Amino acid sequence: DSGVTQTPKHLITATGQRVTLRCSPRSGDLSVYWYQQSLDQGLQFLIQYYNGEERAKGNILERFSAQQFPDLHSELNLSSLELGDSALYFCASSVDPNQPQHFGDGTRLSIL
Amino acid sequence: AQSVTQLDSQVPVFEEAPVELRCNYSSSVSVYLFWYVQYPNQGLQLLLKYLSGSTLVKGINGFEAEFNKSQTSFHLRKPSVHISDTAEYFCAVSDWGTSGSRLTFGEGTQLTVNP
Numbered sequence: 001d002s003g004v005t006q007t008p009k010h011l012i013t014a015t016g017q018r019v020t021l022r023c024s025p026r027s028g029d030l031s032v033y034w035y036q037q038s039l040d041q042g043l044q045f046l047i048q049y050y051n052g053e054e055r056a057k058g059n060i061l062e063r064f065s066a067q068q069f070p071d072l073h074s075e076l077n078l079s080s081l082e083l084g085d086s087a088l089y090f091c092a093s094s095v096d097p098n099q100p101q102h103f104g105d106g107t108r109l110s111i112l
Numbered sequence: 113a114q115s116v117t118q119l120d121s122q123v124p125v126f127e128e129a130p131v132e133l134r135c136n137y138s139s140s141v142s143v144y145l146f147w148y149v150q151y152p153n154q155g156l157q158l159l160l161k162y163l164s165g166s167t168l169v170k171g172i173n174g175f176e177a178e179f180n181k182s183q184t185s186f187h188l189r190k191p192s193v194h195i196s197d198t199a200e201y202f203c204a205v206s207d208w209g210t211s212g213s214r215l216t217f218g219e220g221t222q223l224t225v226n227p
Contacts, residue, residue, distance in 0.1 A: 002155060033214070043202065043217040056214055090155060097213035100146065103156040 003027065004104035006091050012110045018079040021107045025072055025093030031055070032074040033094075033101055034066055038087040049074055050097060078109070086111045114139035114205050118218035126226050127195055133188040133221045135203030145186040146204045146215065147177055156202065162186065173197070198225045 003026035011019055025032050034046040045058035049068035060066075063081075068074045078085060088108050092101035119134040137143060144163050148156040160171025167179040177188045186203060200222050204215040 002157070004155075031213070035215075042219050043215075045214040045216070048214060058214055092156075092215075094213075100158055100161050101213075101215060102158065103148070105153075105155040 002102040002104060004029075004091055004093050004102055006089075006104035006107050008107060009105065010108050010110070012112060013081060014112050015081055015083060017081050018077065019081065019109065021076040021078070021089055021091075021109075023074045023076070023091030023093075023104060025074070025091075026102055029093035029095050029102075030072065031094045031097050031099075031101075032068055032072070033092040034060075034074070034076050035090040035092065035103075036087045037090060037106070043090075046076070048097075055097065081111050083111050085109065114141075114143065114207060114216050116203050116205050116216055116218035118201075118203050118221050120221050121219065122222045122224070124224045124226060125193055128192050130191050131189065131193050131197075131223065133201050133203075133223065135186045135188065135218060137184050137186065137203070137205045139184075139205060139207060141207050143205045143207055145177075145179060146206070147171065147175070147186075147188050148202045148204060148217075149173075150200045150202065150220075152199075159188070159201070193223070193225045195225050195227060197223060199223060 005024040030051045033048045046060040048056040066076045088106045090106045092103045094101045117136045147159040162179045170176045200220045203218040
C-alpha cells in the first residue's frame with residue numbers, strides 16, 4: 001500500500017459527459033502529480049501541484065483541469081469526454097518535488 | 113527535453129534465471145533515474161532510484177540497476193527471478209528542475225517468468 005488513495009477505482013460514462021477523479025496523497029506529502037496511462041500513448045505526465053499551486057504542466061488537454069485543495073487532496077476534472085479519453089489515470093505524491101513519487105492504484109475510466 | 117527508451121517490449125525468462133531489462137535515456141541536463149514495477153490491476157511501485165553517488169543502486173525484491181553516464185543507460189538486473197516477478201517494468205527519468213519534477217516514462221517491458 002503506497003498510502004496514495006484514488007477514488008473511484010472504476011468509472012464508466014458516455015461521450016460528452018464530465019467526471020471528477022479524486023486523489024488523497026500520502027500523509028505529509030505536499031506535491032501531487034497526475035498521469036494518464038493508455039495503450040497508444042503509454043504513461044504521460046499531465047500536471048503537478050505543490051502545496052496548492054500549479055507547478056508544472058504536461059500534455060494535458062484544455063478539456064481537462066485540476067486543482068489541489070488546502071487539505072492537499074487533488075481533483076482531476078475531465079469534461080466533454082471522448083472515446084480516446086478512456087485510460088487509467090494515476091495520481092502520485094511526494095514530500096516535495098525533489099523526492100521520489102509514490103503512486104496510487106489508479107482510476108480506470110471507460111467511455112462508451 | 114528528455115526521453116527514455118526501453119529496448120525490449122517483452123522479456124520471457126525461466127524461473128531462477130538471471131534477467132536484464134535495458135533502459136537508455138537522453139537529457140540535456142543532469143537527471144534522476146527510476147525503475148517502477150506495475151503488477152496487473154495495480155499502480156506503480158517504486159523499485160529503485162538513482163539520485164547521486166554510487167552508480168550501482170540496490171532496490172526492493174532483489175533488483176539492482178547500474179547508472180552508466182557515458183552510455184546514458186540504467187539497466188535493471190536480477191540474478192535469479194521468481195514467478196512472482198512477472199509484471200510490467202517501467203524506466204523513468206526526472207530532471208527535478210525548478211519548473212517541476214515530472215517523470216518521463218519509457219514504454220515498459222513486460223517480464224514473464226515461466227516455470
